[in-house]
Amino acid sequence: xxxxxxxxxxxxxxFTALNYIVLTLxxxxxxYPLIYVLSASFSSPDAIVSGRVWLxxxxxxxxGYKAVFHHKLIGSGFRNSLFYMTAGTTIxxxxxxxAAYPMARKDLYGRHLFMFLFVFTTMFSGGLIPFYILVxxxxxxxxxxxxxxxxxxxxxxxxxxxxxFQTSIPDEMLEAAQLDGCSDFTFVRKIVxxxxxxxxxxxxxxxxxxxxxxxFSAFIFLKSQNLYPLQIVLRExxxxxxxxxDMLSTVVDVQSAAKREGLSNLLKYSLIVVATVPLMIVYPFxxxxxxxxxxxxxxxx
Amino acid sequence: xxxxxxxxxxxxxGTGRTRWQKIRKGRQLYLMLALPVLFVIxxxxxxxxxxxxxxxxxxxxxxxWGSEWVGFKHFHRFxxxxxxxxLIRNTLSISLYSLIAGFPFPILLALSLNYVRSLAFKKSxxxxxxxxxFISVVVMVGIVFELLDPRKGIVNHVIQxxxxxxxxxxxxxxxxQSIYVWSGVWQMVGFSCIIYLAALASIDPALHESAVIxxxxxxxxxxxxxxxxxxxxxxxxxxxxxxxxxxxGYEKILLMQNSLNLRTSEVIDTYVYKVALNSPAMNYSYxxxxxxxxxxxxxxxxxxxxxVARKTRQASLW
Numbered sequence: 081x082x083x084x085x086x087x088x089x090x091x092x093x094x095f096t097a098l099n100y101i102v103l104t105l106x107x108x109x110x111x112y113p114l115i116y117v118l119s120a121s122f123s124s125p126d127a128i129v130s131g132r133v134w135l136x137x138x139x140x141x142x143x144g145y146k147a148v149f150h151h152k153l154i155g156s157g158f159r160n161s162l163f164y165m166t167a168g169t170t171i172x173x174x175x176x177x178x179a180a181y182p183m184a185r186k187d188l189y190g191r192h193l194f195m196f197l198f199v200f201t202t203m204f205s206g207g208l209i210p211f212y213i214l215v216x217x218x219x220x221x222x223x224x225x226x227x228x229x230x231x232x233x234x235x236x237x238x239x240x241x242x243x244x245f246q247t248s249i250p251d252e253m254l255e256a257a258q259l260d261g262c263s264d265f266t267f268v269r270k271i272v273x274x275x276x277x278x279x280x281x282x283x284x285x286x287x288x289x290x291x292x293x294x295x296f297s298a299f300i301f302l303k304s305q306n307l308y309p310l311q312i313v314l315r316e317x318x319x320x321x322x323x324x325x326d327m328l329s330t331v332v333d334v335q336s337a338a339k340r341e342g343l344s345n346l347l348k349y350s351l352i353v354v355a356t357v358p359l360m361i362v363y364p365f366x367x368x369x370x371x372x373x374x375x376x377x378x379x380x381x
Numbered sequence: 382x383x384x385x386x387x388x389x390x391x392x393x394x395g396t397g398r399t400r401w402q403k404i405r406k407g408r409q410l411y412l413m414l415a416l417p418v419l420f421v422i423x424x425x426x427x428x429x430x431x432x433x434x435x436x437x438x439x440x441x442x443x444x445x446w447g448s449e450w451v452g453f454k455h456f457h458r459f460x461x462x463x464x465x466x467x468l469i470r471n472t473l474s475i476s477l478y479s480l481i482a483g484f485p486f487p488i489l490l491a492l493s494l495n496y497v498r499s500l501a502f503k504k505s506x507x508x509x510x511x512x513x514x515f516i517s518v519v520v521m522v523g524i525v526f527e528l529l530d531p532r533k534g535i536v537n538h539v540i541q542x543x544x545x546x547x548x549x550x551x552x553x554x555x556x557x558q559s560i561y562v563w564s565g566v567w568q569m570v571g572f573s574c575i576i577y578l579a580a581l582a583s584i585d586p587a588l589h590e591s592a593v594i595x596x597x598x599x600x601x602x603x604x605x606x607x608x609x610x611x612x613x614x615x616x617x618x619x620x621x622x623x624x625x626x627x628x629x630g631y632e633k634i635l636l637m638q639n640s641l642n643l644r645t646s647e648v649i650d651t652y653v654y655k656v657a658l659n660s661p662a663m664n665y666s667y668x669x670x671x672x673x674x675x676x677x678x679x680x681x682x683x684x685x686x687x688x689v690a691r692k693t694r695q696a697s698l699w
Contacts, residue, residue: 091600095600096496096599099493099497103490103497107505107506110571113524116528116535117528131538131541131542133535134535175417179413179414179417179418182407182413185407201426203624206425206430206673206676207432207672209653209669210429210431210432210434210672211428213434213445214431230424231424232420233420233424235421263409264407264409293517293519295517295518314523319519319636352524355517356515356516356520367511
């Protein structure tokens with residue numbers, strides 16, 4: 081809302097000042113851990129362990145990043161994640177559009193039934209084990225398919241895409257196209273898709289982020305190291321503290337136990353940055369689309 | 382929406398069409414729907430069918446259909462088990478704690494942001510508070526572990542600098558739920574705020590104008606105009622949250638768990654995973670029963686809360 085024309089009264093001035101202070105504190109408490117992790121990833125291991133890093137890097141070094149890029153599993157994890165993300169998102173977006181368009185059409189007989197079929201799955205599920213048994217019985221265990229096909233249709237994304245189609249593609253357009261003998265497939269390809277790029281951008285982002293950050297399905301479905309996405313490798317290193325020291329010795333001299341421990345600690349900070357930076361770089365550019373996506377979703381949940 | 386004029390009635394002039402004609406008319410649409418519907422049936426509804434093994438003794442070689450019925454055996458075993466009350470208590474306490482801690486902050490953030498005039502400031506606050514949402518759960522837990530590390534973490538450096546003994550955070554069962562909940566609030570506050578900002582943006586400016594003319598201060602406008610404006614969406618989110626009351630997630634808790642904090646960190650989801658997939662006994666039926674128990678309670682809560690919200694004339698899902 082625009083309050084610009086209205087002059088603040090005394091009480092409102094206090095309100096405004098307090099508001100800015102609260103927001104700044106909020107901002108700092110979210111920002112500080114991010115800055116600390118970033119600074120630590122460039123600091124010398126000793127400085128981190130002894131607590132001398134608190135805001136800016138101390139004893140600048142790139143050893144942590146060198147160690148990250150020499151770690152064999154991290155490289156292959158990165159490549160696998162990239163593949164799961166691209167292939168998975170392509171399947172997701174195609175299926176989502178195919179589901180959303182017909183259900184956006186008011187003349188589709190039984191569309192409420194179909195909608196219920198989709199939405200009900202968000203309220204009730206068979207549970208983890210029947211799902212696991214299904215994936216196993218389909219022969220997908222330890223294959224890339226387990227990462228791509230289960231959960232390929234995101235119901236929330238179907239709902240927001242459908243809402244977008246309903247609100248931004250005028251009925252008159254369909255009528256005009258139908259008078260000219262345009263089939264539904266042609267209408268989707270030539271009219272709906274070109275008009276729907278904003279929502280396609282939004283769901284592409286939602287799905288892509290989901291794939292990049294996905295760890296649980298890999299955790300239960302994959303056994304071979306060469307299929308591991310980045311998140312599983314991250315789990316080994318960050319959570320299980322499972323770091324192959326032989327790989328690190330090629331980067332820097334790690335003779336003493338203390339040095340090893342320091343470097344493995346530094347490696348974790350660098351790894352956190354490397355795993356998160358791709359999304360953080362893309363996200364400011366696409367933030368407005370994300371916001372739009374959530375807003376469309378909130379129109380009709 | 383039944384009753385509203387559609388392109389259908391427009392073209393057919395409202396004359397009666399048989400059901401079959403309508404279906405034939407939309408055959409290309411059904412063709413489009415076929416693949417996604419197939420996916421949902423296979424990956425969502427087939428597991429619901431498979432959930433019947435909760436009442437059977439599932440044996441891999443006999444399959445879901447061929448295994449023997451045992452009725453409520455697994456149910457009785459679960460509700461009488463030593464784990465039962467601990468799981469229920471931990472699940473509910475983590476869930477309620479998350480709800481109570483997680484609900485007000487996004488609303489407060491949205492209300493505050495709504496009164497910021499500087500667009501640049503507003504944008505930067507949004508951009509930065511939104512960023513943690515993109516951090517994966519593994520990295521998130523990794524950050525928590527690093528920062529809270531007893532010897533190397535910054536938090537304990539500060540605690541020591543203040544003259545206290547370092548705290549082994551992840552080894553303290555009493556602190557587990559707080560760490561889980563507050564790291565979640567930190568990560569989600571910016572994202573959850575967006576939906577409230579959208580609701581605030583859709584409030585009729587005339588309401589604010591007349592409030593100003595009546596001499597209402599900003600605080601009063603926040604209370605009497607903004608808050609009622611976002612109530613419906615808050616109620617909807619509350620209902621949806623209630624529908625996932627017992628889903629506290631396999632991912633984050635499983636990653637944060639260790640033998641020292643198990644007393645407060647073992648929840649239904651993690652137990653379901655362990656009983657079937659992380660134990661030599663591979664007790665699929667028992668685990669499925671526990672999962673089903675959870676799903677049924679979730680659905681019941683959703684329906685119940687929605688009913689209450691509808692009766693009290695707040696928003697409702699259906």
